[in-house]
Amino acid sequence: METLKQGTAEIDLAVQSVxxxxxxxxxPNAQRYVVRHPxxxxxxxxGVNAPLEVQIDGDVGxxxxxxxxxxxxxxxxxxxxxxxxxxxxxVVRIRGNASQSAGASSHxxxxxxxxxxxxRCGISLKGGDIVVGGNMGAMGAFMAQAGRIVVCGDAGDxxxxxIYEADIYVRGTVGTLGADCxxxxxxxxxxxxxxxxxxxxxxxxxxxxxxYLDGFSRYGxxxxxxxxxxxxxxxx
Amino acid sequence: xxxxEDRGLRESATFDRAAIAAxxxxxxxxxxxxxxxxxxxxxxxxxxxxxxxxxxxxxPLEGYRERCDSDVVLGDFHGAEPIHVQVPxxxxxxxxxxxxxxxxxxxGRGASEVGTATTTGDGGMTEEERGHSDKLVYQLLPSRYGxxxxxxxxxxxxxxxxxxxxxxxxxxxxxxxxxxxxxADMRTLPAGIDQRSACRHPDWTGPxxxxxxxxxxxxxxxxxxPIFVKIGASRxxxxxxLAVAAGADVVVLDGMQxxxxxxxxxxxxxxxxxxxxxLPEAVQALQELGLHRKVQLIAxxxxxxxxxxxxxxxxxADAVSIGTAALIALGDxxxxxxxxxxELGSAAGYYDDFQDGRDPAGITTQDPRLAARLDPVEAGxxxxxxxxxxxxxxxxxxxxxxxxxxLSLEPEDLVSLTVEAAAxxxxxxxxxxxxxxxxxxxxD
Numbered sequence: 214m215e216t217l218k219q220g221t222a223e224i225d226l227a228v229q230s231v232x233x234x235x236x237x238x239x240x241p242n243a244q245r246y247v248v249r250h251p252x253x254x255x256x257x258x259x260g261v262n263a264p265l266e267v268q269i270d271g272d273v274g275x276x277x278x279x280x281x282x283x284x285x286x287x288x289x290x291x292x293x294x295x296x297x298x299x300x301x302x303x304v305v306r307i308r309g310n311a312s313q314s315a316g317a318s319s320h321x322x323x324x325x326x327x328x329x330x331x332x333r334c335g336i337s338l339k340g341g342d343i344v345v346g347g348n349m350g351a352m353g354a355f356m357a358q359a360g361r362i363v364v365c366g367d368a369g370d371x372x373x374x375x376i377y378e379a380d381i382y383v384r385g386t387v388g389t390l391g392a393d394c395x396x397x398x399x400x401x402x403x404x405x406x407x408x409x410x411x412x413x414x415x416x417x418x419x420x421x422x423x424x425y426l427d428g429f430s431r432y433g434x435x436x437x438x439x440x441x442x443x444x445x446x447x448x449x
Numbered sequence: 450x451x452x453x454e455d456r457g458l459r460e461s462a463t464f465d466r467a468a469i470a471a472x473x474x475x476x477x478x479x480x481x482x483x484x485x486x487x488x489x490x491x492x493x494x495x496x497x498x499x500x501x502x503x504x505x506x507x508x509p510l511e512g513y514r515e516r517c518d519s520d521v522v523l524g525d526f527h528g529a530e531p532i533h534v535q536v537p538x539x540x541x542x543x544x545x546x547x548x549x550x551x552x553x554x555x556x557g558r559g560a561s562e563v564g565t566a567t568t569t570g571d572g573g574m575t576e577e578e579r580g581h582s583d584k585l586v587y588q589l590l591p592s593r594y595g596x597x598x599x600x601x602x603x604x605x606x607x608x609x610x611x612x613x614x615x616x617x618x619x620x621x622x623x624x625x626x627x628x629x630x631x632x633a634d635m636r637t638l639p640a641g642i643d644q645r646s647a648c649r650h651p652d653w654t655g656p657x658x659x660x661x662x663x664x665x666x667x668x669x670x671x672x673x674x675p676i677f678v679k680i681g682a683s684r685x686x687x688x689x690x691l692a693v694a695a696g697a698d699v700v701v702l703d704g705m706q707x708x709x710x711x712x713x714x715x716x717x718x719x720x721x722x723x724x725x726x727x728l729p730e731a732v733q734a735l736q737e738l739g740l741h742r743k744v745q746l747i748a749x750x751x752x753x754x755x756x757x758x759x760x761x762x763x764x765x766a767d768a769v770s771i772g773t774a775a776l777i778a779l780g781d782x783x784x785x786x787x788x789x790x791x792e793l794g795s796a797a798g799y800y801d802d803f804q805d806g807r808d809p810a811g812i813t814t815q816d817p818r819l820a821a822r823l824d825p826v827e828a829g830x831x832x833x834x835x836x837x838x839x840x841x842x843x844x845x846x847x848x849x850x851x852x853x854x855x856l857s858l859e860p861e862d863l864v865s866l867t868v869e870a871a872a873x874x875x876x877x878x879x880x881x882x883x884x885x886x887x888x889x890x891x892x893d
Binding site for chain 1: 479480592593596597598599601625636637638639642643645647651652653658661662664665668669670671672
């Protein structure tokens with residue numbers, strides 16, 4: 214580990230292992246880290262448990278920032294499956310695209326994907342927020358329980374299938390809606406929540422444009438599948 | 450009044466009273482039956498095996514004088530900090546939600562008193578459970594209800610649940626009457642809804658992914674926690690090999706007799722295979738990998754007494770796990786509640802409506818009035834007593850086979866009573882050297 218300046222350290226994954234990186238992040242000696250040459254490694258910056266700033270210079274594999282707590286993690290590239298899975302708090306930003314199951318089961322924090330995201334984004338979401346700058350693949354927000362997902366582009370088929378109390382905001386088109394997911398009214402509180410989320414994602418210029426916000430639709434649960442009956446045999 | 454049989458009436462073997470009642474219920478309600486417990490049908494089981502004991506060719510240990518150790522180390526294969534249990538019987542994963550907080554506390558108390566481990570369940574870790582469990586295995590389930598990295602780090606081992614014996618391929622279920630405010634809050638769900646959780650994990654889809662998932666969990670916990678992988682018994686030969694290849698330290702194998710808090714009756718009775726058939730497949734897989742007794746194997750599903758424990762170990766398990774039996778030890782199906790079971794349309798010894806949340810014994814309920822009936826201290830003591838009896842019984846049988854440690858039991862100590870059991874267990878039929886079907890797998 215090389216100290217760049219006071220409070221900042223550099224870890225080169227071409228030289229050091231992911232184990233060494235994560236051990237350092239779990240018992241940090243600096244406030245800010247720069248990770249060089251990630252080269253698609255898995256579990257990069259997994260299990261961060263402090264308000265560290267981690268900049269990853271390149272693409273990462275599976276489970277980057279997994280179960281993040283408080284960490285401010287930026288990937289200057291694209292991310293593989295399960296980025297920020299089960300995040301509890303903090304902010305994870307992906308400058309490029311993200312693969313499937315992004316933000317799966319996140320309980321808190323904010324995941325920002327500036328590019329596109331693949332299938333099952335926000336699956337089983339439990340309170341975390343996700344902002345997608347581009348498009349989202351199929352089965353987004355599958356079984357999402359709580360939290361919010363903002364999609365500035367289009368959303369694929371099966372959006373919000375079996376959704377519980379999560380909110381989805383989509384500006385573009387939606388392929389199809391999943392079981393029990395419906396389009397809902399966009400009230401003042403929802404509009405404010407959307408604006409605030411965009412602002413938190415550093416999209417303040419768009420957030421302040423009323424016509425930009427006007428382009429979004431809100432989706433959520435019809436709550437018709439909350440109690441199982443024989444009527445549901447044709448619902449799934 | 451004379452019984453139907455006394456009057457010369459003949460009951461159909463195919464359409465017996467249970468089958469007729471099920472058809473009538475389906476026709477009335479339009480919904481399939483959901484219940485707890487495990488498979489109730491008769492399947493080949495450990496009852497179909499016998500120990501041979503010692504004679505001229507085997508030398509026994511003195512029953513009340515010579516040691517027969519029972520401790521087992523679980524989870525040391527990949528260098529994690531293992532769990533060292535003093536008896537080879539752990540408590541299976543059962544959720545707070547399915548069980549009352551008092552029941553979870555009692556399980557922790559009982560297990561801790563005899564030096565063994567208990568396991569969380571679908572819905573997260575409670576303070577009562579962690580506080581009263583010296584050794585606690587934390588489950589990572591498809592739903593991820595209550596999953597929390599702080600709890601990962603607070604656990605003594607992690608168990609990735611791929612399935613359970615009562616419902617291989619099925620997800621968890623908790624009906625609205627048990628989704629109390631506290632349970633709902635832990636699971637991030639609206640109170641009172643019928644919770645039907647996922648059967649697939651949200652962020653991995655196959656054995657290659659699981660390898661990476663296990664790597665992530667090890668990274669998050671700094672490689673300190675053993676990783677268990679639990680599978681429902683269906684294709685154990687392949688599943689065990691894949692679980693080990695993915696990095697499991699321990700494989701938990703749950704047969705179809707394993708219990709559930711709530712699952713469709715049709716699922717419980719018609720999916721999966723008995724632990725007697727599954728165990729040899731799992732052992733063979735480990736032996737072929739050269740990892741038998743290195744990656745530990747925990748067998749569950751229908752363990753009732755020390756003979757079941759000893760037979761499972763003799764067949765190659767390193768430990769067993771109990772769920773249904775543990776609940777019975779706490780007080781489930783206690784005859785003292787016979788009148789209340791009758792009022793619920795059941796009977797003591799038959800009660801399996803764990804999904805209803807009206808358990809008179811205060812175990813499978815979230816009703817504060819009912820849950821208060823279970824004294825965690827007394828119930829924990831009952832469980833500890835039972836665990837001791839299981840161990841003493843297993844030791845008695847092991848000494849008779851000349852073994853100074855329960856893990857020294859071996860297949861040669863056993864014979865099968867039936868052709869089916871011999872074929873499934875690969876233990877020769879008593880009085881013969883015949884194992885029907887031996888060598889049918891390519892790798893045999």
